[in-house]
Amino acid sequence: MHTQTANRSDAIRRSAVSSRNAAPVPKHQRDDAMDGHALEQSMQLMGAMMAYPRNSEIFGENEPADYLYKVVSGSVRTYKILSDGRRQIGGFYMPGDIFGLEFAYEHTLSAEAITDAKVLVVKRSTLNALAGHDASIARQLFALTACELRRVQDRILLLIKSAQERVASFLLEMSERVSGANSIELPMSRQDIADYLGLTIETVSRTLTSLECSAAIEVPTSRRIVLRNRLALSRMNG
Amino acid sequence: MHTQTANRSDAIRRSAVSSRNAAPVPKHQRDDAMDGHALEQSMQLMGAMMAYPRNSEIFGENEPADYLYKVVSGSVRTYKILSDGRRQIGGFYMPGDIFGLEFAYEHTLSAEAITDAKVLVVKRSTLNALAGHDASIARQLFALTACELRRVQDRILLLIKSAQERVASFLLEMSERVSGANSIELPMSRQDIADYLGLTIETVSRTLTSLECSAAIEVPTSRRIVLRNRLALSRMNG
DNA sequence: CGATGCGTTGATAACTTTCAAATTTAGTGG
DNA sequence: CCACTAAATTTGAAAGTTATCAACGCATCG
Numbered sequence A, B: 001m002h003t004q005t006a007n008r009s010d011a012i013r014r015s016a017v018s019s020r021n022a023a024p025v026p027k028h029q030r031d032d033a034m035d036g037h038a039l040e041q042s043m044q045l046m047g048a049m050m051a052y053p054r055n056s057e058i059f060g061e062n063e064p065a066d067y068l069y070k071v072v073s074g075s076v077r078t079y080k081i082l083s084d085g086r087r088q089i090g091g092f093y094m095p096g097d098i099f100g101l102e103f104a105y106e107h108t109l110s111a112e113a114i115t116d117a118k119v120l121v122v123k124r125s126t127l128n129a130l131a132g133h134d135a136s137i138a139r140q141l142f143a144l145t146a147c148e149l150r151r152v153q154d155r156i157l158l159l160i161k162s163a164q165e166r167v168a169s170f171l172l173e174m175s176e177r178v179s180g181a182n183s184i185e186l187p188m189s190r191q192d193i194a195d196y197l198g199l200t201i202e203t204v205s206r207t208l209t210s211l212e213c214s215a216a217i218e219v220p221t222s223r224r225i226v227l228r229n230r231l232a233l234s235r236m237n238g
Numbered sequence C: 001c002g003a004t005g006c007g008t009t010g011a012t013a014a015c016t017t018t019c020a021a022a023t024t025t026a027g028t029g030g
Numbered sequence D: 001c002c003a004c005t006a007a008a009t010t011t012g013a014a015a016g017t018t019a020t021c022a023a024c025g026c027a028t029c030g
Helices: A002-017 A027-033 A038-046 A124-133 A135-159 A163-178 A190-197 A201-213 A230-235 B003-013 B027-031 B038-046 B124-133 B135-159 B163-178 B190-197 B201-213 B230-235
Strands: A048-052 A057-059 A067-073 A076-081 A087-093 A110-113 A117-123 A183-185 A217-221 A224-227 B048-052 B057-059 B067-073 B076-081 B087-093 B110-113 B117-123 B183-185 B217-221 B224-227
Touching: A038 A117, A038 A124, A038 A135, A057 A067, A067 A124, A076 A190, A087 A190, A087 B135, A117 A124, A124 A135, A135 A163, A135 B087, A135 B135, A163 A183, A163 A190, A163 A201, A163 A224, A163 A230, A190 A201, A201 A217, B038 B117, B038 B124, B038 B135, B057 B067, B067 B124, B076 B190, B087 B190, B117 B124, B124 B135, B135 B163, B163 B183, B163 B190, B163 B201, B163 B224, B163 B230, B190 B201, B201 B217
Parallel strands: none
Antiparallel strands: A048 A117, A057 A110, A067 A117, A076 A087, A076 A110, A183 A224, A217 A224, B048 B117, B057 B110, B067 B117, B076 B087, B076 B110, B183 B224, B217 B224
């Protein structure tokens, strides 16, 4: 089923690159990237730590994609502004996630800090050179790319579904990525969520209310969401 | 479904023989990788030419992604069946196009011949080995991947738009890819188009009718479409 | 305070799907 | 080659979903 694949790819990405992240990664999910933390260590070693204030730009569309980025703290969104003014969010990145991996010579998206964020920045050419010497780094870069592609494909599957399915999928995805626990602290606004899911903020808000009424979730504050009935949410994923 | 695998290994053995008769490659496919035809030539040389009848499976989801495929004649669709029975089409591939480039160890999509098709099949490991020796091949593989990723991202942008915008975009895309001319012969059914755009066949049909009424296109037969007003179609793209 | 930004809620309109039926096209056997 | 059946496409009417427009509540911050 669809949820399965989404969760799986997330887990792979996180297991490959994240270890300072508090959330423990179940063992079976590690098997996909067995060659340890070579990439992570390299990034720590060669990377520059940068601090970005809330809503500041990390890179812009059409800039050369010379760097790879790893979120250390805070969170990040990538996005694109369409000619009609609408904004499509490409993805959200949490501590441990790697972004900027667009596999082209220029960025096709812009990136901004959602909250104040610390980001490790590494020159791509450096990593490529390392990959030439260390096959485990090459494998991890390959695995990251495969994950990114799968993530984008999963989003396509998401976008052909109903509003309720999209929101439910989003909550499950965030739960996996932020903590794995039932209580989620969302770093992003309703508008961010709407632009990610291809909905309006009103529809997102109404859908959350409706999920709350059906006892699938609780919304103590607008940024905190508690999953009360995961099974019900999963069933909505088609 | 399973005959294919048997045929495949058969054909691979007599690979060098059958790869002589190559179809001309559309120009746009070349533009993406400037370092000549190294990759193309390698595929011709090392690939096995396979013939797939209409609607037959080329590979299935979850099979190991050991091969790369290049359409020589006919056309191909990749797709995924969702748990609710809906089908999402991942992409259409025309002569000259390369598919199966999913950048993971297993296919995440299935592939079928839309029409009777001839396909050049090359072992991925062979290409990787070649890429190790010939940087131009490596560059072309990289460029292909970047292209594929961008195509998927563009589709996300498509899926958040209205039915009219999706159909208009689809027609312009097909025009680019099939011939560049205004008259398009579509190899795929309305259902294929609908599953590609995340719409129903009725909506696709109605939208085409409406575009015809507004004189943007002509539909002499259901499979042939003539673009009468590209500008109008482009404007719909947002 | 009053202003401002964010989120929620309501009413209505626009759009897309669904279900049903008519029409055209394609394939098959006589 | 025609007739016939099956499949694909188009069209219509009704229902369902989401967007739009407008108003309201609720925090935060000068």
